[in-house]
Structures are given as C-alpha cells and as structure tokens.
Amino acid sequence: MPLRPLTTLAILLLLTAACDRTAPTDAAPHDNTTPAEDAEHPDPDTPDEEDAPPQEPGPECPTTAAEPTAVFLTWQSDPTTTMTIDWHLTDEPHRTSLCFRGLGDDQWTREVDAVEVPIPHLERRVFRAEITDLEPGHTYEFQVGDFARVYRLETMPSSIDDEPLVFAAGGDTQHAPQFFELMNAPIMEHDPAFIAWGGDLAYADGGSHPDHVQRWEAWFDVIHRTLVTDEGRVVPILAGIGNHEVVDGYYHRHDDFEQTDEWREEVAPYYYSFFAFPGQPGYGVLDFGDYLSLPFLDSDHTNPVDGLQTEWLASVLQERADAGFTHIMPTYHVAAFPSHRDFNDPIPERIRTHWVPLFEEHGVRLVFENHDHTYKRTHAIRSLAVEPDGIIYVGDGSWGVLPRVGDSRTEWYIEEFVSDFHGLIVTLHGDDFHVRAINPGGEVLDEFGTAH
Numbered sequence: 001m002p003l004r005p006l007t008t009l010a011i012l013l014l015l016t017a018a019c020d021r022t023a024p025t026d027a028a029p030h031d032n033t034t035p036a037e038d039a040e041h042p043d044p045d046t047p048d049e050e051d052a053p054p055q056e057p058g059p060e061c062p063t064t065a066a067e068p069t070a071v072f073l074t075w076q077s078d079p080t081t082t083m084t085i086d087w088h089l090t091d092e093p094h095r096t097s098l099c100f101r102g103l104g105d106d107q108w109t110r111e112v113d114a115v116e117v118p119i120p121h122l123e124r125r126v127f128r129a130e131i132t133d134l135e136p137g138h139t140y141e142f143q144v145g146d147f148a149r150v151y152r153l154e155t156m157p158s159s160i161d162d163e164p165l166v167f168a169a170g171g172d173t174q175h176a177p178q179f180f181e182l183m184n185a186p187i188m189e190h191d192p193a194f195i196a197w198g199g200d201l202a203y204a205d206g207g208s209h210p211d212h213v214q215r216w217e218a219w220f221d222v223i224h225r226t227l228v229t230d231e232g233r234v235v236p237i238l239a240g241i242g243n244h245e246v247v248d249g250y251y252h253r254h255d256d257f258e259q260t261d262e263w264r265e266e267v268a269p270y271y272y273s274f275f276a277f278p279g280q281p282g283y284g285v286l287d288f289g290d291y292l293s294l295p296f297l298d299s300d301h302t303n304p305v306d307g308l309q310t311e312w313l314a315s316v317l318q319e320r321a322d323a324g325f326t327h328i329m330p331t332y333h334v335a336a337f338p339s340h341r342d343f344n345d346p347i348p349e350r351i352r353t354h355w356v357p358l359f360e361e362h363g364v365r366l367v368f369e370n371h372d373h374t375y376k377r378t379h380a381i382r383s384l385a386v387e388p389d390g391i392i393y394v395g396d397g398s399w400g401v402l403p404r405v406g407d408s409r410t411e412w413y414i415e416e417f418v419s420d421f422h423g424l425i426v427t428l429h430g431d432d433f434h435v436r437a438i439n440p441g442g443e444v445l446d447e448f449g450t451a452h
Helices: 009-013 037-041 177-188 210-226 263-266 269-274 308-323 346-354 356-361
Strands: 070-074 083-089 097-102 110-115 115-117 125-132 139-144 151-154 165-170 195-197 237-239 285-287 294-298 331-334 367-371 375-378 394-395 413-419 424-431 432-438 444-449
Touching: 037 097, 070 210, 070 237, 070 375, 083 139, 097 125, 125 139, 125 394, 165 367, 177 210, 195 444, 210 432, 237 294, 263 269, 269 424, 294 308, 308 356, 331 346, 346 356
Parallel strands: 165 195, 195 237, 331 367, 367 394
Antiparallel strands: 070 083, 083 125, 097 110, 097 139, 115 125, 139 151, 165 424, 285 294, 375 394, 375 413, 424 432, 432 444
C-alpha cells in the first residue's frame, strides 16, 4: 500500500480547461404537402385559430440584477419530484420568490414563494423555496428573486435499470477555498447528478467570530463558481455533520448537553440554518425511488451514536430492507475503520458496536466514512473479519484538506491506502455499483465495484 508524494498541487494549478457543450435540436420532419393542398384538405382535428382557447400567461418575473451571490440546491423530500433551492444576496430584495419552467418552455409556468432563513452573524441574506410536483428525470429552468440569470435543475430518475446514475461523495472539503475549488474541477468532468459530503465542510467550528462567518461565505462562493455547469445546471448537495460544524466538535465536551433542537442549534448554528437536509435532529435519510437510500448520521457531534439515533437507524434500515431497496449507503463523519486515527478510539468503537451490526443485518454493501484526511478502502468486512460477503468502508475525507500520512494504514482491515486529496465518483446501474477515487489532477487512485 504505497504512500504517494503530495505532488497533486503542482498538477492542479494547470487545470484551466473547460468544455462548452450545446444540445442539438431535433430537425422538423419533412412535409411534402403544399400550402394549397393544406387549404383544400384541412385537418379536421385541428381547431381554427379563432376557436383555439387562449393560452394562460405565466407569472411575470421581473429582474433588476444579474445573479445572486450564491445558489445552493438540495432536497428535503423525494429527489425524483422535488428540489429545495436557496439563494444568497447582499442587497434588499424586491421579490422573494422564484419562477420555473420546463426546459424549452417559452414562459414561466409557476412561481413559488420563498421564506427567509435567519443565519446568525451573517451580513448576506438567505432565502429558501421548495419546488414540488415535478416529473422524474426531467430538466427545469429557474430564476430566483430579482436576478436575471437562468439556472437549471434536474430531478432524479425513478429507476436506474436502463440508465446509470452517477454521483460524487467525500468529505472534509475546505482547509482553504483554493483546495476546495481545485478538487471540484475534475469531479465536474464526470457530470455528477449530486454530491454527498460527510461533514467538515467550511471548517468554521460553529463559532461567531467573523473569520468563521467568512469561511462559510467563501464555501458557498466556491460552490457557486465551480459546481454550476456551463449550461447553468446547479449540482445539488447533501451535507452531513462533522466535528468542524460544532463548537468544540462533540456533544460530550459540553457539560450543558441536552438532546433538544434548541441545544443543537446553539452549538452548530450555521449547520442547522444553512442546510435544509437533514435538518433536526442532525441525522436523516433520503430515498431515491426504491433503488437508493442514503442515511446521513451524526457521529457524536450533536447527538450520541447510541440511544435514540441507533434506535432510529435500526427502524430506517429495517424499513428499506423490507421495501427491497437495491442500494443502502450510509454516510457519516468519524470512521469506524480509521486510516489515520487509532482503531480503538472511543467513537470508532461506539460506531462498530451500535451501527455496524445494523449495517450487516440489513444488506448494506458500501459505507462512506471521512474525518482522517486520507484515502482508504477497507477489505469487505463482516463481524470484524475479512469476509467476501462483507461491507466495504471507503473514503476518510480529504476532498479539500491537506492529506495525512495515515498512521493506521497498516491495520488488518485496510486494503487500499493513498495519502492524497480525493473525491469519489459512484456509478449505480441496476444492482451494481462502481466507485472510482480521483485526485485533483484527475488521476484514478483506486477503482472497485461489484462483479458483473
């Protein structure tokens, strides 16, 4: 298992290429009928123009500025039929709603009111709207607030039997904005449907110091610059919680800990304000049709691993297993099978005691872990032993943070280890999954998947 030198940054600074893509238009079918023949033989099913009902005008969406400070997409409910849209601005808004339409429509078809999301210590303002009753696997255009820029969103497909679904995963995103931005570039070359991050996002630590607020502003600015395609499609983000979203990192460091919404908002004010999913209590699950379920968990940050969260997880996994979900892929921050920290640390032990047996019982095959700032892939593991039908734990979080050397890289459970920045490209097709770990230069660090 080789250590790789940190040569990535030199390669990254050369990444400037971008590809303009335009969608071809379908040619109209050839019609040999002359205008005179049309007049002599009118189509009986075509109403005269005078008889055609007038088309209802869509909402008016006046604009006074070019584009918002930031746009952020996620989901609170069904990813095949909904989308939650946040936008940030620095000036007083004239209009606090968004307009949307199907791709190719001439006029806006619906207007959706937004609510303002209070963010502590933040000078910019954030508005949020959820669009519902969309069609699965469709592309829509939208415009937010007073802004003229037209963006696109895509709903997720209802099935992956015919066409694969590609998404990205990782964690620990921003020691510095330039690291974050450089890893985003090769990820976007794979056109992910969405990105799932398992915590330690802006490294703002939940505090109120101006530097902490500015780290969040920089994080959202990088997303707006780098995770929007040339055509304007905004990539949705699912964001789990990590220690760097929380004052002092972990609930057990607080003598005043209470398992309440109010306490969690006090120690992680930005996380619980900025992200509609998972929302309170800090863990949740998102289901894509009946083919993918993504439980996002809290590894002792604002909730204990054991107790209520484990009870909830057992119920969620049982329901998805009973419903026949093809892929159940949990995401959380602290690794149960760490590549740098000690295998016997208390939090990894608690996860292995309370969560791992539930994963094994309910058909989980792949788990995303973070926190250690390396790339690792474990052997397939069951009952704390290498087994062919076991679970693979992948990740360890080094999307935009300086990689570590991996003090636990020689542990019995590690199959592949690399000290490098990385993001994961995950492809699901029917019953199969395929994972490719890439670094900011686009180099494939590791590749694995199910047998075909």
